[in-house]
Amino acid sequence: MEQLGDGERWRELAAANGMNANSMIHPGDVLKLPSGTGSTPVKPTAKTYTVKDGDSFWKIATEQLGDGNRYKELAEANGMTEKSVIHSGDVLKLP
Template structure:
């Protein structure tokens, strides 16, 4: 079955990857805010704008025991092996990456909840997955000398993956698009046309696994 979108989960900078064998019928994305509303005498109601909350992603699907025409690809994982993989990622306390190809969805996320079950279809595992956007932050630390007179302020990176160096060429991996490659290596998916122009790729910008692409320089 040829599907328009591919749902991917990856762990440890793509050291481990899992494509969902059956695309969810619905993807719920939460993108709220923490705005506060107050009533002030003689002024009426005012709203204090706050930073937006982190995005959330919720969907349901299943790991079938056997391949069927509704699957996104043929070599589907064994249901319990796929479940154990996601559980292991969740217990690690580290973020994973959630990607939906041909969309702007490409986020580092934490696995918030992963309930699963067997129904009457023995061997097939049904699951719900709740993900939350994972922010990478820098924390300032203060180091004080032994005599207590001098203090040195430094920045220590926490929960931050190193930015990958821009390669001169790049070999396309399964499930990737020009937008995803530009987002990962150039810092912005909007630069996908630079890669396309450099390699003579025209709309609809189709690329294939193991294809070698020339890469533009990363800005900034």
């Protein structure tokens, strides 16, 4: 809870976003900060990669993530499986 200065303030954050203890947040979600924090919400920029001829999940994971064994994570981050076909020009989200 870097923005609020205290992890115990999670309830305030949840309330400011119409959530509760059971709510899920996901990478890329934009959250409103409770009033009085002096900060405005900032949407993080997702890192992406544009597929080139000859690319595979393994090759992209090796080059972009530093470990080819993360190919399944790369596929899953894009709603695919490791058997999904990718094409030159596809834009993939990097985990």
